[in-house]
Amino acid sequence: MSEREYVIGFDADDTLWHNETIFENVHVRFRALLARYHDAATVDRTQFATEMRNLELYGYGVKGFTLSAIETAIQLTEGKISAEEIRQLLELGREMLAHPVELLDGVAETLEVLAPAHRLLVITKGDLRDQERKLRKSGLAERFRHVEIVSEKDERTYAGIFRRHGIAAENFLMVGNSLKSDIVPVLALGGSGAHVPYHITWEHERVENVPAAAGRFFELKSVRELPSVVAAWTRVTG
Amino acid sequence: MSEREYVIGFDADDTLWHNETIFENVHVRFRALLARYHDAATVDRTQFATEMRNLELYGYGVKGFTLSAIETAIQLTEGKISAEEIRQLLELGREMLAHPVELLDGVAETLEVLAPAHRLLVITKGDLRDQERKLRKSGLAERFRHVEIVSEKDERTYAGIFRRHGIAAENFLMVGNSLKSDIVPVLALGGSGAHVPYHITWEHERVENVPAAAGRFFELKSVRELPSVVAAWTRVTG
Structure with missing residues (x-):
């Protein structure tokens, strides 16, 4: 442990x-x-x-x-x-x-399991006020220690977040539907990534190659798999 | 001292x-x-x-x-x-x-004097990418420890910034051209404010009454007066 x-x-x-x-x-x-x-x-x-x-x-x-x-x-x-x-x-x-905010299936339950044991952040692109509004409407705001609304999600952005919040890359797992914005830059910095595909991907977020990073990259079908993935990940890296 | x-x-x-x-x-x-x-x-x-x-x-x-x-x-x-x-x-x-970024008169010199001695932040409203772009173009980015681009500048926002950056209100001075967004909420939280009017004020930023907060509110004609105001302020509160 x-x-x-x-x-x-x-x-x-x-x-x-x-x-x-x-x-x-x-x-x-x-x-x-x-x-x-x-x-x-x-x-x-x-x-x-x-x-x-x-x-x-x-x-x-x-x-x-x-x-x-x-x-x-x-x-x-x-x-x-x-x-x-x-x-x-x-x-x-x-x-x-x-537009009303509609949570993806399993999100509320998954965050309820993970929030007591780990430090959770939101890291998102988009318009400042729009993302704040959605987080407020989602009812999830209190699950997260910090919310980072950023203009781009690349290595430089994640490195800045690690620095600001005192995060070591090897202790960080990013969860998201975009390989390009959520997974590739985090893996490049030595962090881990859990990819949960959404059924539609905006053309701008598509990448050709699935990243290879043994023990640090997880492909999920549903966010409901996240607690067991996190349990395995913390055992391996811990 | x-x-x-x-x-x-x-x-x-x-x-x-x-x-x-x-x-x-x-x-x-x-x-x-x-x-x-x-x-x-x-x-x-x-x-x-x-x-x-x-x-x-x-x-x-x-x-x-x-x-x-x-x-x-x-x-x-x-x-x-x-x-x-x-x-x-x-x-x-x-x-x-x-549009090119045109610094106000005296800004570069004033920041050069203040940056070595104090922790400087930018706290601004507006579109995320636009404000980042302007800061980059301004040539001033390295003078600031942190940049906070926020969707509103009210007491709640400033209280959040104080919490995130470990700032005690009595050690904080906000400099800005808007009494409503830069000065009034900061004074209300126990901080200090230096008002440097711009020759045009957007109607939305106007307030009727100049705040009263002895020793914590400073009315400047130019940002060039800031180093001496800061010197006086740190003597009084120090």
Whole structure:
């Protein structure tokens, strides 16, 4: 039995609560709005290209998505989109921000098991106020010692979090649905990762190769497997 | 001479660098865009009302401002605004985000004097990525031990920062241009405040009454006065 304090970081969107399903629903309505002008594939491809072009300035989150959707709509209709239709896009964005928070299956029970024994953090991208609001609405806030809302989830970001919170990489396990943002950078720093795939992955978060890190990388089907994974992980590393 | 560690928090927009002048310039162009429909006062009043209505969902920052400006333009033109004009509003928003960072007079020199002797923090509202970008561009990043980008600057926020960074309120001085966000909540918690007015104040940040807190509140004309104010403050409280 180790005296070490283990720290478990959780991604939020599509790890604690549903998010990509909300975006997917909005994409369906966005395609319908532009269906007179272009097929769905063109709409999706152009919207993604606009988002990527604006990412450096806008960052992640619903506000940037909405601005990019308006830009895409103007571009794809060659300026023929009406102000009323743009008003509908603004309304779509506000609906996303006001959307109820729906926890993923098993999240509440899993956190209840893990919180008394380990230090839990949230580490998430997105708009500051939107993520704070979702955490508040989720009813999970008190399970977490700290909440880190960051503009990018790369090695530099995780290294900064380790430094700020006095975390040794070998005591840290990150749980999330994105190999790119939640797993790869943490493994690179010597930490551990538990990947819990969500049924939809945003194109920007896809990676080709599953990381190889014996004893430090766990592939889960459901967050419900996490307590036993954590038990095995602390035995091996402890 | 005291052994206490003093912590000085700095607001960013309109305290370290110019911000409201950029918004003011955009307001001028926004009024011009809508001049065929309404006078400047109506445009300003409606935009402010839209921003306040959306504040809970959008928070502070350029992206929310831009979304509100598009909404205001559609409303004030009763849907007659063209897609091309909305594209210009998107472009205005991007210009604001890409705008060069212009330090206020005396900021660089003042931080150079204070940084070796005290722990300096940035505490600012706004969009996460935008504020990080401005700090990077400012060349000031290394002067600050921590940067806190928060969704609101009220007593709860400052109390959280004190807790996270192990700061005793009596050792903390906040420097900023907004009485409402930088000074009043800090004084209420027992900290100190140095108010350095900017020549423009956003309507949302205005307060009626100057706070009274003998020995803990300082009214400055320029940030250049800060080193001597800090020297006096540490003598009194030390």
